[in-house]
Amino acid sequence: MPQLVVMVGAPLPGGVEDVAATVVGAYGLSPVDGRVLSPDRAMEITLDGIGDAAAIAETLREALPEIDVAVMDEANRRRRVLIADMDATMVVGETIDELAAALGKEAQVSAITERAMRGEIDFEAALDERVAMLAGLDASAIDRVAEGLTYSAGAGALVRTMAAHGARCVLVSGGFDRVTGVVREALGFHADRANHLEVGSDGRLTGRARKPVVDSATKLAMLRETAMAAGVTLAECMAIGDGANDLPMVAAAGFGVAYRAKPTLREATPYRIDHTDLRTALYFQGYEDEEIVALASQR
Numbered sequence: 001m002p003q004l005v006v007m008v009g010a011p012l013p014g015g016v017e018d019v020a021a022t023v024v025g026a027y028g029l030s031p032v033d034g035r036v037l038s039p040d041r042a043m044e045i046t047l048d049g050i051g052d053a054a055a056i057a058e059t060l061r062e063a064l065p066e067i068d069v070a071v072m073d074e075a076n077r078r079r080r081v082l083i084a085d086m087d088a089t090m091v092v093g094e095t096i097d098e099l100a101a102a103l104g105k106e107a108q109v110s111a112i113t114e115r116a117m118r119g120e121i122d123f124e125a126a127l128d129e130r131v132a133m134l135a136g137l138d139a140s141a142i143d144r145v146a147e148g149l150t151y152s153a154g155a156g157a158l159v160r161t162m163a164a165h166g167a168r169c170v171l172v173s174g175g176f177d178r179v180t181g182v183v184r185e186a187l188g189f190h191a192d193r194a195n196h197l198e199v200g201s202d203g204r205l206t207g208r209a210r211k212p213v214v215d216s217a218t219k220l221a222m223l224r225e226t227a228m229a230a231g232v233t234l235a236e237c238m239a240i241g242d243g244a245n246d247l248p249m250v251a252a253a254g255f256g257v258a259y260r261a262k263p264t265l266r267e268a269t270p271y272r273i274d275h276t277d278l279r280t281a282l283y284f285q286g287y288e289d290e291e292i293v294a295l296a297s298q299r
């Protein structure tokens with residue numbers, strides 16, 4: 001099974017093939033074939049042997065800043081399961097911060113969110129603290145935040161294309177189920193899992209989330225359960241996220257992607273999207289534009 005180098009840019013500058021050939025040459029490898037995945041945006045090069053994928057990718061990133069690069073094996077290239085984080089991955093921003101904004105507490109809450117996503121403080125304690133700050137908020141504010149979300153570019157294309165090719169797609173979030181339900185529908189996920197905020201008889205948030213909370217261990221468990229139900233190994237699964245609480249699932253999946261991620265997560269996987277949009281996860285899997293669903297849509 002050959003090894004492939006995939007390069008994605010917005011757009012790809014001229015001459016990237018020559019730079020890639022020089023880099024892989026230093027590892028004793030040569031390009032033997034090439035394929036355009038998206039005109040001016042994405043291409044892959046087939047190598048004549050197998051090298052240290054992580055090292056080659058890192059050297060290519062140094063040689064080609066502003067290009068997203070992956071070194072892929074041909075085996076299991078198209079994944080059968082997608083487990084995706086929501087906040088700052090499938091959607092732009094953190095929904096809990098937007099809820100806090102409705103109460104004028106965005107600064108306090110977002111400071112805790114940032115530290116939790118970097119893995120500097122315990123996830124559950126940080127969630128409890130922030131949810132407590134939401135006490136008294138009318139529950140309909142959650143629905144307004146859900147309806148007003150900005151989706152990450154390529155999110156719908158990623159989910160719908162993988163689903164159209166037979167992958168089971170699950171949204172798993174440390175955020176809230178009233179939001180993930182809307183995002184699941186909008187992007188075409190088969191299922192979603194998230195935290196549930198308690199609502200009092202007055203229609204306002206009590207400031208408590210149902211226990212046990214969805215945390216990094218739940219995300220990993222969802223990956224394992226979904227793989228088992230689909231009858232595939234973890235090597236055949238993709239997981240994608242941006243924060244420290246995504247680390248166990250991203251590290252466990254054969255194709256674990258760090259999307260515009262915090263440093264702790266970026267260092268945990270050889271697969272990163274730092275410069276381009278979520279369609280890049282499809283190009284890394286060898287999809288061409290003609291196979292991508294909803295390419296024209298913003299979602």
Ligand SMILES: [Mg+2]
Nearest residue numbers: 085087088243
């Ligand atoms: Mg996130």
